[in-house]
Amino acid sequence: MISRVELVQKIQAAFNNVKLEDGIGLWEAQGLDNYANEEELAKLRAKDERLNWENLSYQDLTQCESSLSFFDAKGMRFCLPRFLIFDLLATEIQQLQNLSAPEVVFTLTHELDSEYQLRRFSLFNSNQIKCIIEFLNHKLRNSATNENDYFDKQLKDGLTFWYTKLAY
Numbered sequence: 001m002i003s004r005v006e007l008v009q010k011i012q013a014a015f016n017n018v019k020l021e022d023g024i025g026l027w028e029a030q031g032l033d034n035y036a037n038e039e040e041l042a043k044l045r046a047k048d049e050r051l052n053w054e055n056l057s058y059q060d061l062t063q064c065e066s067s068l069s070f071f072d073a074k075g076m077r078f079c080l081p082r083f084l085i086f087d088l089l090a091t092e093i094q095q096l097q098n099l100s101a102p103e104v105v106f107t108l109t110h111e112l113d114s115e116y117q118l119r120r121f122s123l124f125n126s127n128q129i130k131c132i133i134e135f136l137n138h139k140l141r142n143s144a145t146n147e148n149d150y151f152d153k154q155l156k157d158g159l160t161f162w163y164t165k166l167a168y
Helices: 004-014 026-033 038-047 058-063 065-069 073-088 090-097 105-109 115-120 126-141 149-167
Strands: none
Touching: 004 073, 004 126, 026 038, 026 058, 026 065, 026 073, 058 065, 058 073, 058 090, 065 073, 065 105, 073 090, 073 105, 073 115, 073 126, 105 126, 105 149, 126 149
């Protein structure tokens, strides 16, 4: 069992040097959620961080929390590590910046066998998948089991998917 700090370091190492390339970034995904037209999407795309996911601010993640539902595979691989770290450090960030971490567990555990989800999660390498597994295990260990059986089941089902994906 690794600590939160160790897991953050593991995520940083596993996603080091990941670029957005031509993927859908944080702001463009938010535009898709808001039904933005092509002109507006182009402006949002130009605003997106493309080189270093660690430059994504927690403020921007909070403003664009629904973007998690609109990333393509490249966008998911680029932005997910920052969402994971935000969740892991949420207590500290909330105290310093008064921001609440967006819900990332749902993205990693919901309808994972759908073609849409399979496509969005298609670019993760084994080290990145191991980080997702560690993150979900951390959430499971720290959930109040007696208070939220649905959440625990969701985490366990998600873990089954990610362990299977790791085996391929």
